[in-house]
Amino acid sequence: MQPGKGHLMIQFDAVHKRFPNGTTAVHDLSLEMPEGGVTVLVGSSGCGKTTTLRMINRMVDPTSGTIRVGGRDVLDQDAADLRRSIGYVIQQSGLFPHRTVLDNIATVPLLLGHGRRKARARAAELLETVGLTAESGKRYPHQLSGGQQQRVGVARALAADPPVLLMDEPFGAVDPVVRTQLQDELLRLQKELSKTIVFVTHDIDEAVRLGDQIAIFRTGGHLVQCATPSELLARPADDFVADFLGAERGLKLLSLTPLKDIPQAPAPEGGTWELALDAARRPLHWRTKNTGEPELPVRPLRDTDSLLAALNESIASPTGLVARVDADGALTGVTSRDEIHQHAGQAHAEARVAS
Ligand SMILES: Nc1ncnc2c1ncn2[C@@H]1O[C@H](COP(=O)(O)OP(=O)(O)O)[C@@H](O)[C@H]1O
Numbered sequence: 001m002q003p004g005k006g007h008l009m010i011q012f013d014a015v016h017k018r019f020p021n022g023t024t025a026v027h028d029l030s031l032e033m034p035e036g037g038v039t040v041l042v043g044s045s046g047c048g049k050t051t052t053l054r055m056i057n058r059m060v061d062p063t064s065g066t067i068r069v070g071g072r073d074v075l076d077q078d079a080a081d082l083r084r085s086i087g088y089v090i091q092q093s094g095l096f097p098h099r100t101v102l103d104n105i106a107t108v109p110l111l112l113g114h115g116r117r118k119a120r121a122r123a124a125e126l127l128e129t130v131g132l133t134a135e136s137g138k139r140y141p142h143q144l145s146g147g148q149q150q151r152v153g154v155a156r157a158l159a160a161d162p163p164v165l166l167m168d169e170p171f172g173a174v175d176p177v178v179r180t181q182l183q184d185e186l187l188r189l190q191k192e193l194s195k196t197i198v199f200v201t202h203d204i205d206e207a208v209r210l211g212d213q214i215a216i217f218r219t220g221g222h223l224v225q226c227a228t229p230s231e232l233l234a235r236p237a238d239d240f241v242a243d244f245l246g247a248e249r250g251l252k253l254l255s256l257t258p259l260k261d262i263p264q265a266p267a268p269e270g271g272t273w274e275l276a277l278d279a280a281r282r283p284l285h286w287r288t289k290n291t292g293e294p295e296l297p298v299r300p301l302r303d304t305d306s307l308l309a310a311l312n313e314s315i316a317s318p319t320g321l322v323a324r325v326d327a328d329g330a331l332t333g334v335t336s337r338d339e340i341h342q343h344a345g346q347a348h349a350e351a352r353v354a355s
């Protein structure tokens with residue numbers, strides 16, 4: 001969650017959704033989504049994620065309970081206005097096939113009454129924001145790759161500069177490499193834009209990467225647990241959540257745990273191996289006194305790097321020591337493999353407690 005943005009943008013209070021055919025899609029859901037944060041709804045197919053999302057912008061109305069956006073009951077707001085003021089991105093990008101990419105993005109600004117020129121200028125700006133070339137604006141959606149189409153979908157959702165963005169498995173149909181790129185891109189965008197994002201996925205790794213908080217659903221539209229990724233990984237509420245998080249729960253937790261609080265010692269000098277530094281004290285490589293042995297690479301770590309990165313680096317390092325650097329990349333000290341193991345063990349133990 002973004003610091004300093006305490007208040008709640010979206011609130012579900014005892015919300016039920018039962019469709020006319022008798023299916024209960026959402027069961028007694030109470031959930032709060034803080035302003036400026038990413039809330040990920042995760043769970044297997046049919047557990048009510050899309051229905052939950054669509055109740056926020058009134059594409060579906062609840063059977064009972066209250067949903068507030070910006071403090072106002074959505075049922076008191078005009079459905080069309082609400083939908084226009086909330087960005088919506090879906091898996092099949094939902095682009096108009098016979099309109100150019102630029103015109104697709106300009107659709108909402110036009111609807112909102114911006115003139116054609118202004119709408120197009122805004123669209124051109126957004127193309128760049130989502131990492132597409134100006135040239136791609138002239139193409140038609142089918143002339144773009146799946147990943148590019150999803151970027152256009154995101155640009156279009158951002159066009160009206162909505163405070164809230166709903167994303168329903170937006171990266172579900174693209175290959176893993178492109179998917180990671182799109183996730184990175186979204187994280188970068190979110191740093192700048194601080195939207196209140198509700199993101200649906202059935203991929204727990206995607207949830208852990210993107211979520212400030214993760215809400216796990218179970219069949220029948222039951223919310224099982226809502227917590228930050230680290231809380232969830234360290235303390236899953238029950239076996240269902242633990243299973244859902246997968247066997248690599250401990251590793252995932254390590255990948256989220258920063259090095260920050262782990263002690264450092266002075267870098268060794270005069271031993272068999274030492275760190276070669278440049279003039280600004282940035283580590284260059286490990287060098288040895290033993291003749292004939294090559295220099296070995298060093299990957300210095302910052303406080304924000306993860307325990308998992310440190311564990312990997314300590315295995316690659318000839319001394320088992322990890323070089324720690326400040327924000328400018330200058331050496332601050334080293335941490336031993338034992339020290340890292342010890343802290344990793346603590347994180348693992350915590351993760352095991354509840355399972
Ligand atoms: N319009 C509808 N009419 C009847 N049942 C529906 C409708 N939409 C969804 N459902 C049912 O509600 C449940 C939840 O669906 P959905 O919210 O789409 O789940 P998810 O997005 O998690 O896959 C499913 O059992 C689904 O079949």
Ligand SMILES: [Mg+2]
Pocket residue numbers: 049050051
């Ligand atoms: Mg769905």
